[in-house]
Amino acid sequence: xxxxxxxxxxxxxxxxxxxxxxxxxxxxxxxxxxxxxxxxxxxxxxxxxxxxxxxxxxxxxxxxxxxxxxxxxxxxxxxxxxxxxxxxxxxxxxxxxxxxxxxxxxxxxxxxxxxxxxxxxxxxxxxxxxxxxxxxxxxxxxxxxxxxxxxxxxxxxxxxxxxxxxxxxxxxxxxxxxxxxxxxxxxxxxxxxxxxxxxxxxxxxxxxxxxxxxxxxxxxxxxxxxxxxxxxxxxxxxxxxxxxxxxxxxxxxxxxxxxxxxxxxxxxxxxxxxxxxxxxxxxxxxxxxxxxxxxxxxxxxxxxxxxxxxxxxxxxxxxxxxxxxxxxxxxxxxxxxxxxxxxxxxxxxxxxxxxxxxxxxxxxxxxxxxxxxxxxxxxxxxxxxxxxxxxxxxxxxxxxxxxxxxxxxxxxxxxxxxxxxxxxxxxxxxxxxxxxxxxxxxxxxxxxxxxxxxxxxxxxxxxxxxxxxxxxxxxxxxxxxxxxxxxxxxx
Amino acid sequence: xxxxxxxxxxxxxxxxxxxxxxxxxxxxxxxxxxxxxxxxxxxxxxxxxxxxxxxxxxxxxxxxxxxxxxxxxxxxxxxxxxxxxxxxxxxxxxxxxxxxxxxxxxxxxxxxxxxxxxxxxxxxxxxxxxxxxxxxxxxxxxxxxxxxxxxxxxxxxxxxxxxxxxxxxxxxxxxxxxxxxxxxxxxxxxxxxxxxxxxxxxxxxxxxxxxxxxxxxxxxxxxxxxxxxxxxxxxxxxxxxxxxxxxxxxxxxxxxxxxxxxxxxxxxxxxxxxxxxxxxxxxxxxxxxxxxxxxxxxxxxxxxxxxxxxxxxxxxxxxxxxxxxxxxxxxxxxxxxxxxxxxxxxxxxxxxxxxxxxxxxxxxxxxxxxxxxxxxxxxxxxxxxxxxxxxxxxxxxxxxxxxxxxxxxxxxxxxxxxxxxxxxxxxxxxxxxxxxxxxxxxxxxxxxxxxxxxxxxxxxx
Numbered sequence: 001x002x003x004x005x006x007x008x009x010x011x012x013x014x015x016x017x018x019x020x021x022x023x024x025x026x027x028x029x030x031x032x033x034x035x036x037x038x039x040x041x042x043x044x045x046x047x048x049x050x051x052x053x054x055x056x057x058x059x060x061x062x063x064x065x066x067x068x069x070x071x072x073x074x075x076x077x078x079x080x081x082x083x084x085x086x087x088x089x090x091x092x093x094x095x096x097x098x099x100x101x102x103x104x105x106x107x108x109x110x111x112x113x114x115x116x117x118x119x120x121x122x123x124x125x126x127x128x129x130x131x132x133x134x135x136x137x138x139x140x141x142x143x144x145x146x147x148x149x150x151x152x153x154x155x156x157x158x159x160x161x162x163x164x165x166x167x168x169x170x171x172x173x174x175x176x177x178x179x180x181x182x183x184x185x186x187x188x189x190x191x192x193x194x195x196x197x198x199x200x201x202x203x204x205x206x207x208x209x210x211x212x213x214x215x216x217x218x219x220x221x222x223x224x225x226x227x228x229x230x231x232x233x234x235x236x237x238x239x240x241x242x243x244x245x246x247x248x249x250x251x252x253x254x255x256x257x258x259x260x261x262x263x264x265x266x267x268x269x270x271x272x273x274x275x276x277x278x279x280x281x282x283x284x285x286x287x288x289x290x291x292x293x294x295x296x297x298x299x300x301x302x303x304x305x306x307x308x309x310x311x312x313x314x315x316x317x318x319x320x321x322x323x324x325x326x327x328x329x330x331x332x333x334x335x336x337x338x339x340x341x342x343x344x345x346x347x348x349x350x351x352x353x354x355x356x357x358x359x360x361x362x363x364x365x366x367x368x369x370x371x372x373x374x375x376x377x378x379x380x381x382x383x384x385x386x387x388x389x390x391x392x393x394x395x396x397x398x399x400x401x402x403x404x405x406x407x408x409x410x411x412x413x414x415x416x417x418x419x420x421x422x423x424x425x426x427x428x429x430x431x432x433x434x435x436x437x438x439x440x441x442x443x444x445x446x447x448x449x450x451x452x453x454x455x456x457x458x459x460x461x462x463x464x465x466x467x468x469x470x471x472x473x474x475x476x477x478x479x480x481x482x483x484x485x486x487x488x489x490x491x
Numbered sequence: 492x493x494x495x496x497x498x499x500x501x502x503x504x505x506x507x508x509x510x511x512x513x514x515x516x517x518x519x520x521x522x523x524x525x526x527x528x529x530x531x532x533x534x535x536x537x538x539x540x541x542x543x544x545x546x547x548x549x550x551x552x553x554x555x556x557x558x559x560x561x562x563x564x565x566x567x568x569x570x571x572x573x574x575x576x577x578x579x580x581x582x583x584x585x586x587x588x589x590x591x592x593x594x595x596x597x598x599x600x601x602x603x604x605x606x607x608x609x610x611x612x613x614x615x616x617x618x619x620x621x622x623x624x625x626x627x628x629x630x631x632x633x634x635x636x637x638x639x640x641x642x643x644x645x646x647x648x649x650x651x652x653x654x655x656x657x658x659x660x661x662x663x664x665x666x667x668x669x670x671x672x673x674x675x676x677x678x679x680x681x682x683x684x685x686x687x688x689x690x691x692x693x694x695x696x697x698x699x700x701x702x703x704x705x706x707x708x709x710x711x712x713x714x715x716x717x718x719x720x721x722x723x724x725x726x727x728x729x730x731x732x733x734x735x736x737x738x739x740x741x742x743x744x745x746x747x748x749x750x751x752x753x754x755x756x757x758x759x760x761x762x763x764x765x766x767x768x769x770x771x772x773x774x775x776x777x778x779x780x781x782x783x784x785x786x787x788x789x790x791x792x793x794x795x796x797x798x799x800x801x802x803x804x805x806x807x808x809x810x811x812x813x814x815x816x817x818x819x820x821x822x823x824x825x826x827x828x829x830x831x832x833x834x835x836x837x838x839x840x841x842x843x844x845x846x847x848x849x850x851x852x853x854x855x856x857x858x859x860x861x862x863x864x865x866x867x868x869x870x871x872x873x874x875x876x877x878x879x880x881x882x883x884x885x886x887x888x889x890x891x892x893x894x895x896x897x898x899x900x901x902x903x904x905x906x907x908x909x910x911x912x913x914x915x916x917x918x919x920x921x922x923x924x925x926x927x928x929x930x931x932x933x934x935x936x937x938x939x940x941x942x943x944x945x946x947x948x949x950x951x952x
Contacts, residue, residue: 007602009602009605009606009609010606010830010834011606011609018837019837019839019840020573020575020834020835020836020837020840021573021835021836021837021840022840023840023843023844023847023921024847024921026846026847026850026851027924027925028850028851028854028925028928029854030850031850031853033738033846033849036849036853036872037710037738037739037849037872037874038710038872040714041710041713041739041740041872042738042739042740043736043738043739043740043741043744045838046736046737046738046838046839046841046842046845047613047614047616047736047741047838047841048613048838049610049613049614049833049834049836049837049838049841050833050834050837051837051838051839052834052835052837054573054575054835057575057579057831057834057835058575058578058579060834061579061582061585061603061827061831062579062582064598064599064600064602064603065579065582065584065585065599066584066599067596067597067598067599067602068584068585068588068591068596068597068598068599068600069584069588069593069596069597070583070584070585070586070587070588071583071587071588072583072584072587073583073584074596076589078589081589083589084494085494086583086586086587087493087494089539089542089543091581092543093542093543093546093550094762096546096547096550097550097555097556097557097558098547098549098550098551098552098553098555098558099546099549099550099553099555099762099763100555100760100761100762101555101556101557101569101760101761102553102554102555102556102761102762102763103555103556103561103563103567103569103761103763103764103899104567104761104763104764104765105563105565105567105902106554106561106563106894106899107890107891107894109891109894110553110554110559110894110899111552111553111554111763112552112553113548113549113550113551113552113553114549114552114553114763116549116552117549120534123533124533124534127531127532127533128531128533139625139626139629139765139766140625140818140819140820140821141819141820142807142817142818142819142820143625143629143817143818145817146817150664150667150668153667153668154667173807173808173819174806174807174808174809174810174811174814174819175807175808175817175819176811177807177811177812178807178810178811178812178814178816178817179817180812181812181813181814181817182636182665182816182817183668184667184668184669184670185668187811187812224520225520225521227520229525230522230525253521254531255527255530255531256518256521256526256527257521257525257526257527258527261525261526261527262525270820272820276494278583278586278587278824279586279587279588279589279590279820280585280586280588280822280823280824280825281585281586281588281589281590281591281597281600281603281604281823281824281827282589282590282591282600282604282622282623282784282820282821282822282823282824283623283766283820283821283822283823283824283825284625284765284766284820284821284822284824284825285820286765286766300664330664330667331660331661331663331664331667332628332657332660332661332664333629333661333664333665334625334626334628334629334657334661334765335566335626335627335628335629335655335657335658335661335753335764336566336567336626336628336657336763336764336765336767337763337764337765338763338764338765339625339765339766340762340763340764340765340766341760341762341763341765341766342765342766344546348542348546350533351534351536351537351542351545352493352536352537352539352542353492353536354533354534354535354536354537355530355531355532355533355535356530356536357492357536358531358533359530359531360492360495361492361495363514363517364495364497366514366517366518367497367502367505367506367509367514367517368497368505370505370509370511370517371505371508371509373509374508374509374510375508387509387517387519387520389520411593412593412595415593415595415596420589420593420596421593426808440494440495440497441494441495441496442496443496443497443501444496444497444501444504444505467792469595472595472596473595473598473795474594474595474598474791474793474795474797475595475791475792475793476595476791476792477594477595477789477790477791477797477798477799478789478790478791478792479789479799479801481789481790482787482788482789482799482801483787483801483802483803483804486778486785486787486801486802487787487788487789488605488608488619488620488778488785488786488787488801489605489608489609489612489618489619489620490605490609490788
């Protein structure tokens with residue numbers, strides 16, 4: 001079945017004279033290029049792109065696609081990434097010309113359906129957050145973090161306060177400290193306890209009046225609801241600081257608890273996680289943020305407004321929407337409005353579920369995770385306890401010391417059985433960590449099969465596992481050589 | 492719910508295995524006073540058919556490139572997308588997969604990105620391309636941060652006023668707390684004056700950012716500007732239009748050290764500005780400062796050639812606050828689309844494409860310049876966009892009137908450039924036919940006549 005002829009590099013398939021796309025003849029009077037453009041600006045020849053036919057291009061990429069695992073083909077329990085099913089109705093919606101072929105600078109009057117959808121998204125996200133204002137502009141979760149921190153910086157500057165520090169727990173996503181640094185803050189790490197919650201002694205020792213923002217992930221990256229959430233938020237607020245919620249784990253709490261209710265002043269969403277946007281092999285995502293009232297004037301612009309008094313009593317269609325830039329806006333964090341196509345998919349997902357449905361999503365995500373946890377902890381220890389939210393972190397530490405089997409060995413061997421690997425070696429606070437997030441769109445049968453496979457693997461010979469996977473086309477790329485002598489493009 | 496498997500029996504069995512009485516009990520770690528005691532106040536659930544009807548209704552209220560004749564550009568373009576690009580990107584093995592951390596089950600994605608990186612180096616004439624960033628604007632800001640870091644110069648960055656206004660705004664936002672000044676050099680004649688630029692570039696200048704062809708569609712004297720930047724030890728950042736490289740010199744060939752672009756033109760739909768594709772390529776010497784993911788070629792334990800994510804010690808998940816950027820999620824699916832697009836058009840296709848844009852935009856420019864109402868704002872040579880002035884200063888009304896006729900005529904410039912309040916930016920891609928172009932000229936003149944009449948009426952004459 002494997003076809004390696006057509007998966008050679010596209011450049012190696014090139015044959016001079018082949019073409020995959022033929023453009024129309026020029027139907028306007030044509031002038032000599034040299035008469036239109038200065039000679040010094042012109043290239044001698046176009047870039048050395050491959051010359052291939054359309055059937056070749058199709059066969060090449062379709063065969064490449066078959067070398068991937070994906071949500072549509074395999075169970076993908078990748079912790080922290082919420083690899084849930086990506087509904088097809090959302091894809092159909094996003095491909096409609098009335099959304100896909102709308103230009104960002106066309107007159108507002110000609111994009112009222114788009115603006116209505118975006119306005120509704122702002123309202124929905126505010127409600128799920130329990131916050132007062134929303135910017136849809138950021139292009140990804142990390143971009144949302146950066147944007148919110150820039151908003152916080154502008155707020156404190158406006159208040160005449162010089163606050164330079166951002167606190168980040170040691171088990172937070174790496175994007176948190178990286179975003180803090182990009183926004184001009186100093187990132188200070190707060191330790192977490194063995195139970196996975198913020199170490200309150202370390203937190204109190206580091207809390208002072210220089211703190212601008214405490215960035216917290218809740219439920220956190222080991223899958224527990226922060227035990228001292230309210231106390232942390234109160235303490236930070238008392239010192240005049242802000243709480244930022246990393247919303248990567250919203251899939252656990254939709255309609256159950258809201259970040260604004262537990263003290264957050266701002267948060268981002270990952271619609272490509274929580275609201276089923278496909279991950280696209282690494283992107284696109286989106287990173288809309290919500291903030292409390294006092295931060296609203298600093299949001300990037302534009303935001304969508306519904307013009308007062310226009311909306312009809314029973315029909316949204318009669319309402320009128322326009323774009324406006326908040327009064328003290330930090331400016332823009334990208335060109336154009338937002339990753340609208342991703343937000344539209346999220347809108348379809350939310351409208352498919354409604355309030356009860358979204359709650360059911362979180363309930364089943366948490367049920368599935370707890371069920372896996374209950375079964376897996378007999379195979380691999382789970383340091384943070386016997387209950388979790390939407391994900392949990394097991395450890396191969398004991399297997400490693402007893403038999404020499406690492407988290408990576410288990411991850412690689414799972415691939416042989418048709419399971420995508422969980423996230424391994426994150427968070428770094430757990431040794432030999434295996435972070436498992438099943439999501440709600442998997443069946444009990446699949447979870448059972450996963451547990452049985454995991455058990456079987458832990459009984460296998462260490463050396464066999466160290467060489468896994470055995471059934472994939474390639475096995476254990478030499479990452480050290482790749483980084484030492486980088487080959488990042490073909491010549 | 493259409494996507495949930497668990498039946499009540501499943502749930503009961505699972506709860507029994509967990510040792511919990513109810514699903515609610517699984518949330519006991521959340522204090523009761525923090526829980527929401529009512530349903531979320533969001534619209535009720537819709538079935539698939541109702542949802543589709545609702546979405547169609549919304550979509551139907553948006554003029555779009557299929558339901559109108561579009562002459563809009565400004566960084567988002569109505570270029571043709573071959574069906575094969577859609578077919579490839581619709582493979583769910585591509586679009587429902589995650590970042591290729593497990594190389595053994597992601598060789599398809601990894602090879603596609605490696606091919607993308609290779610194509611971008613060929614397109615730009617530079618040594619290394621990353622695997623994509625969010626969009627042209629944030630990619631330009633990332634390039635500026637690279638330059639500040641590698642030069643260790645925190646004095647200023649110098650931007651051309653002819654750089655996309657939203658890219659300039661993005662750079663300013665990114666730099667707001669980093670103590671680096673943003674200096675903008677005017678482009679009142681449509682392009683940057685070299686002497687004016689040279690006067691602003693000093694030994695504390697981290698970089699010069701020049702768009703070529705620029706936001707107005709005009710060609711800049713890029714080679715000379717790069718010389719000015721290099722003479723001062725600054726990094727030259729070139730913002731380019733990928734389609735223009737079918738005819739124009741590549742950024743690496745005119746002296747750019749870092750080249751960035753909006754890659755939407757390469758097979759991705761406009762989608763109201765996003766999601767799109769940020770392209771960033773640079774010289775080999777800057778690779779350790781490159782933001783975002785990189786794919787490299789290596790061998791596996793059996794000696795077989797393969798691909799893997801590499802040089803990850805630059806990235807946030809390893810280096811945290813010391814990483815080169817916070818970027819994690821990127822735009823891989825559109826890097827795939829660009830790879831398929833560039834493979835399909837090939838070198839001759841790209842040249843033909845660039846030539847069609849050039850010829851057609853020049854034809855429209857001439858037609859408008861030949862009317863009594865309009866004139867070209869700038870004399871500089873242009874590629875696929877140009878700025879046209881309405882001598883009677885009624886651009887907003889003209890654009891609105893043309894839209895009611897089904898023509899998206901241009902982008903009014905006054906919001907970004909007050910001195911160009913009587914101007915609009917007009918773009919012509921290969922998709923516009925001569926008939927459509929001629930019709931626009933008619934519509935604008937009728938619209939102009941109508942607008943003038945309206946004004947007379949308003950003035951009570």
